[in-house]
Amino acid sequence: MIDGPITPLAASLAAVIAWLAIALAGVMFPKNLRLVSHVLFPTGALVALALAAAGWSGLAQNAETLILPLGLPDLPFHLRMDALSAFFLLLLGSVTAGVSVFAAGYLRRGEGTLPGLQCLYYHVFIASMTLVLLADDAYAFMVFWETMALSSYFLVTSDHRKAEIRSAGFLYLLVAHVGAVAILLCFGVLQGGTGDYTFGAMREVQHTAFWGGIAFGLALFGFGAKAGIVPLHVWLPEAHPAAPSPVSALMSAVMLKTAVYGFLRVMFDLLDMQVWWWGVIVLAAGLVTALYGVVFSAVQSDMKRLLAYSSVENIGLVFVAAGLAIMFRAYDMHALAALALTAMLYHALNHAFFKSLLFLATGSVLHATRERALGKLGGLIHRMPWVAWLALVGTLAIAGLPPLNGFVSEWLLLQAFLFTPGLPQNYLNMLVPVAAAAVALTAALAGYVMVKFYGVIFLGQPREEKLAEAHDCGPWERVGLVWLAAGCVLLGVLPVYVIGMIDSVTHTLLGRSLGNAAQGWLYLAPIHADRASYGPFLFLVVIVVVVLLAFLAVRLFYHGRIRRGPAWDCGFPHQTARMQDTAEGFGQPVRQVFEPFFRMRRELPDPFDAVPRYRVSVEDHLWYWLYLPVAWTADKVTSLVTLLQRGRISVYLMYSFCTLLLLLLFVR
């Protein structure tokens, strides 16, 4: 069928087919752990690498389409690969490669469902995400979207014997489907009465302002539910800790990005109009999400919940950049829109790398210690040096510190804010600095959260006896972690190349790309070299050189003598591990400063208590203000059905009788 060289789209399809074949192979030998973990998952990782390569080559070329003879009779599956799809395929492939290799060493016998079934769900999950990115008609998109939701549901509930995991899975499925309904309706509006559900037809439709606004609202709600925009974020902190760690990594790193992709696809490709206040809404939603996420992640005491809330924060930052891009585009300021969009895509890519790295690291910690509560960990840097040092890279990256990758996207985002004063609306111009301040606060709080995360898990004294037996991760896991950590470093140090890739996406969406005003690959200078430039490679080199020089100078002029002794601690003699800050203790300043955010209950001990207890519980207001009322209402409405369902046969016989009478009346 294919005559010439293999096209990127064909290569991506081949990757999907290969994954499905791996999934089937897993089902054939469901109990063969060695085959599944040491053959199938590494093969899947190689396929992921191939997919990343396909995405890479797809970035440079024009959109390519393909119609598969599957699907509805009058609507076969349309597939299309343009730069936007290609970029997200690159993200998916490169991150999945690391996660799959890690998973090869992570699967254990007797944990949750059979290894073969996990292999099935896992590969169906990544294959469906690939197809979501390639879909070019609403029907195909929804089918793949739902496959993605279902397969990830089964992955989340793979340890389904625990009740809380089942309920987390249910919540996830519920929010996913509420979102899916909104997306379906959004496509319904987008086809604009033509009845043609291909994306190609939707691009041609002219919308009125009203219907355009409806489509925007539905897209924000639907994709926001999947991405975790406040107040639709509640499933994230439940589902991520419940899932096995490679799955949490994939969900957080890639699945949330498919929602970002969908939002971009609708807003910048399918919908032919942009209104400035849409940008304001997205910006505001993003800011609220970012602050909410980071403040809540600071008070968590479960390491995976902490990371899940941190994902909420990062998605918030991505939507902040999206809001800026929409605003700039609505005012036809395409260069600035390209800057904001670049910041957004860059941050999505960065988040995929560092978040999957950290989730996998928590997976290794979980396996080594059987413990997820931060209050029972500590001192693991001595027992698990590989995991600890690689997690340090992820920690510094996610805290947005130069010269790693998190800083680059934050830098671009802040630059986009600084360029904003050109907007023609004065109110907006004044709103934007306030938003920039909120972004800066979020970034600073992220540093706090990550010090807590890393310090409590890996540093200090072990808080439990059993931690002395913790073991480092195996070779497969190391390879996965090293791959992702290297990604964090390279994305941070070589931003000019990354932006070169993103440029083709912004060019496709906006007809304008950011480019680099500075010459060479050393300096990153968006817009103009005099406005701002950043050279992370030089930054890294200089800091390393200065550190080495300082080290050598101290050794040369003085000495390197060291004596080991007990910790001093102001002369306090009886040190125990329990005197360190717990996770709750470390989060206390945030609880104090941001008190209105939390629904907090505190039990303080009485001075005369024989066994004094201090207890504090921190919950989400939204749960009580929004979700419980909605659940209560739904419960009440559905309970009206019990008026009919009495469970007595005489009543049902009477129903049949009445129906018969009615029918006789009508049919007569």
Added chain:
Amino acid sequence: MISASGVAAQITELFLAVALAPLMTGWVNQCRAWLQNKSGPGPLQPYRMLGKLFQKESVIAYGASPLFRITPYILFGGMCLAAAIVPTLATDLPFNTAADAIALVGLFALVRVFISLAAMDIGTAFGTLGARREMMIGFLAEPALLMVLFTASLISQSTSLSITVGKLLQMDLAIYPSLAFAGIAFTMVLLAENARIPIDNPATHLELTMIHEAMILEYSGRHLALIEWAASLKLFVYACIGIALFLPFGIAQGGDSLGLILALPVLVAKLAVGGALLAVIETVSAKMRIFRAPEFLGTAFLLAVLGMLVHFLLES
């Protein structure tokens, strides 16, 4: 783009900062002693201190990881880098194309994260307490500092510090309300970030109130020397940021070698006055309760944001 005089200025500036930073700390301490009717050890005391510490052997706690040992070097290296970014003598600094104002704030954050992690490494009660407090001060002070730098960037249309300072030098001498707000906010951030008095007291090991000192309790010998040196470099760099943004006159522009020579006495004079002022502030104010610190820094943050808003309202 990179000129020989620029490289010369860059290197001079860096070495000057490294050499002068302890003197600045000593000068502040000496002024404080005078204001408190003490004779004081003289401004050269920090050098003697550093010399002594470098010669002593390092005692390291049993549970310390390599992170604990590399942190002092990273701190020192990071602060040297910060000193290279801020224009003190000349605006023509080649390294400024590699790191702008946002990168400077990121660098401070990097250093803060490392010292907090090192403080948590041994797992003593005071170490984690100090780390927690330091990060609390940090998450409030960092955005305030960023907003101060943004105000200046909005005026100069550039986040590069040398271009910003160049633009500020060319502006007419007048009071800019946005810079006035930013200046007050910056002073508050400087006090908090350098462990100075209303927030922290550099001269005490009083257990309940200490922040910075609590984090470095376990350090000794050369590691402590590097940390102390880095701390005085930080004060020096902050003072230089303040000078560059709010009192930039005297800083040489472009490849002006005569200006470069003249800039040094001007800088030293400004630092001397600034250090004396800092001593006055520290003497006349009392240490705050730790839970008042968020209010203090929240005020700084608000003032900095107000500075930006005022810029939009009045100056654009």
